[in-house]
Amino acid sequence: MSTARDIAVDAPASAGAETPSGKGAKDENFPVGSFLLPKHLRPHVAVFYAFARAIDDVADNAALSSEEKIKRLTAFDAALNGAPGYGEAYHKAHALRESLQETGVTTKHGSDLVAAFILDAEKSRYATWDELLGYCELSANPVGRYLLDLHGEDKAGYRYSDALCTVLQITNHLQDCGDDKRELDRIYMIGDWLKEEGEDFTVVERDAVSPGFRKVMDRMLDGCEELMKDARKLPSALNSKHLAMESAVIVRLAERLIQILRKGDPLARRVALTKLDFASASLRGAAAGFFSAGKGAE
Structure with a gap:
């Protein structure tokens, strides 16, 4: 199984589910996984951020209908939680699931972010x-x-x-x-x-x-x-x-x-x-x- 470090560095852009905006950690107002955090944890933070960025980009894509956004976001959550049938298009969800398994952190935090972005599509x-x-x-x-x-x-x-x-x-x-x-x-x-x-x-x-x-x-x-x-x-x-x-x-x-x-x-x-x-x-x-x-x- 790939480690979080491998995933953070080598993950390709997924096709079919993501709608990359081109934004990254450098575009945020506040530090994301900065050098102040322990070196061995930074790759895990990068994986979490990559997942959050991917679902945020889906929610913010003006070309997608609300229904399509909800469909894709729901699929990201299913992939995060290990449901079968979700392939490479949901690479960042699989990467986060593996990272969470390594660190013993719950998937709830990622699922809550998905729920927020579904709310953005509805409200x-x-x-x-x-x-x-x-x-x-x-x-x-x-x-x-x-x-x-x-x-x-x-x-x-x-x-x-x-x-x-x-x-x-x-x-x-x-x-x-x-x-x-x-x-x-x-x-x-x-x-x-x-x-x-x-x-x-x-x-x-x-x-x-x-x-x-x-x-x-x-x-x-x-x-x-x-x-x-x-x-x-x-x-x-x-x-x-x-x-x-x-x-x-x-x-x-x-x-x-x-x-x-x-x-x-x-x-x-x-x-x-x-x-x-x-x-x-x-x-x-x-x-x-x-x-x-x-x-x-x-």
Whole structure:
């Protein structure tokens, strides 16, 4: 049987099921399997990311109907869970299954991501904050949970990784709100809050953020700030210094992204972290994570 390292390096692009966008780890806002993680685990993280990227690309492909997206995503999940009859077209699902077998991590995290992307094919608007948090529970939180399980961490840490992953997802939605509407007809703004400000979902089609939209953005960022109270505890809740360092870097990047979204206009121009933001967060976060690991979250 191929090892995770072999799969991560040698996997060919699958035909027939995938719809590659060309995006990769370098296109993400936050580090994916960086050098801070243990070397022997990075290939497994790469396999998990490759699977997530493949199913995300299916969900985001505007040329596919909702029905076709659901069909392909359901097949990826079946292949991940070892159902017979799924061949080379689902190579990344088979690769992840083998990696999970090697590491003893459940397939649930991958299946939850599939469920999130099926939801994207079925649902494009969110009326309440709780609805959006429910989506993030499937679309973002499984990534943090996978990393904790891969490092043998206590599942009690899910509370803190969930908070951080949800913040990353919501801030990404705010960054991409205009593009998400134009390219995918998806809006992750809170519909009920827009109504309270005399706005509706068409607000994201404008060239600049309106006062009402700004209030909704700030309210969503307030929710992120509340989640950050738990997210900041994640490095201390971890025993692995490697994962604590990585998570502390990401905590600082999330804090910085909230700051710039408070001031920026994502409809007028891309609001993004700079190289200086990454450098500062990497230096400060890695040091903080190294010394806080194992101290306990409370």
